[in-house]
Amino acid sequence: MVESGGCSAKISPKQLEEILKYLPLPKDPNILVDIDTHDDAGVYKVNDDLALVLTTDFFPPVCSDPYEFGQIAAANSISDVYAMGGDPVLALNIMMFQAAKLPMEAYAEILKGGFDKATEAGVRIIGGHTLDDYPPKYGLAVVGYIHPGKIITNAGVIPGDSLILTKPIGTGVILAGHRLGMVSDDNLAEAKRLMKLLNKTGAEVMKRYNIRGATDITGFGLAGHTLKMAKASKVSLIINMKEVPLIGNSYQLIDDGCIPGASFRNLDYAEKDIDFASDLDYNLKMIAFDAQTSGGLLFSAPSDKVNKIVEDLRSAGLSDSKVIGYATEPKEKCIYLNN
């Protein structure tokens, strides 16, 4: 099957911001979260005890196995609900597939991968829509439940909080390197395992500790999503890149020049708001902009609780969870990238 970059297939964040400027935002007191803060999903209040979380995401294949692609795309689509602290409930399939060019078995396998991953998340897929198009693209439109008073947004970070990342980064670099024959089977398998891993466990830990500020790391890269979070929360965020866990040989790949085009797009969008430490390792700088497919959660937590939280995340199976930085009062730049 044809492969490409997963979330790196996103439109450039710079262009997106330009377009969204011209789109009027609907006014309705029941809209609790909209695109104004560039959050992960929209939230609509139904009554005082229930709000709906709505999100969608779809992209071209990231791997040659259609079943695995279906799993990864579904995990990625559902992730936004987890990042808001919601419980995903229902979904619709979104598919583009050219039957004349590709075997129908692949179509069925993608849907089966999506179905199995959705089932693991407790999500029922109750319909969908397919277009005849090449290359194939797949994802879900997902609805989740949330209590209106318990929404976790990217605007909830408080100065003094520590930042915890639940999955290592580097899927964009690994996938690009794999296409050029630079990645071992082990490293590719690890990247796929992480992309298939639901952010469900991470979200459960967040809820247990009443976390208020979170996002998930996807197409705009660690730095891009951190920036959206800093802007929405009106804080500055300090990221220590040497603390950020990386997948397999992704550092070495960047050092060899394997920097996907999406990283430059993300850099272009975010760099004006970022202070790069003068001694920042170039490879660590570029991996901060690597587009992630189905990346982990990034959330803020009070410093006195972080050790306990990281311990809980690790014992729940998110063994690479780590504190990668902290929040301060707003300074000159939104983000400070250090070694």
Added chain:
Amino acid sequence: MRIVDTKGHLCPAPLIAAKKALKETAGGESFILLTDNQTSFDNLGRFLKDNKADFQVSESESIWTLTITKTIGEVALTNPEDYCAPSISHFEKGNYVVVISSDKMGEGDEELGHLLMANFIKALKDLDELPSKMVFYNNGVKLVTTSSPVIEHLKDLEKMGVEVLLCATCVNHYSLASSVGAGTVSNMFTIAEAMASAGNIVKP
């Protein structure tokens, strides 16, 4: 000269080829890299700049030819004093670019022309809004040498956040590569882009 042909390859393949060739090239030596993809070319430009490699570009029929020179260590490029000098921040920058194509200002007496140009560059520092960029080409690049009477002013402007771009072809034509005292030696694409995206061009 060694030629690395990345035509027909998309990112990150051209970057990988560039990095590999850079590793295999001795300091001060050059190689040629070919690409036929606009995005790859743009990304290569940023990548080479961040990797402290100098390059010149020519384009014909949608094929970019980059002549890439590996710089000798970092010592040759940087002056330790520049790092010690405190940078001057918080200056307002306007949406205009100053283009300097001559080392003289206006037509007439040569000596007067030099003096006026020096005064002009000095006066820029006092404007309420600094230029976002300054572009130097042809005789203009002579103002950016270490022995230029305005070099200190240009260094100040750089510290105030003004991007100073020098035309690489011109620097080479006048054999000034070893005496450039400020700014970034840049290609015509970057210069054209800077001028095309400027709100106003100011040409003394």
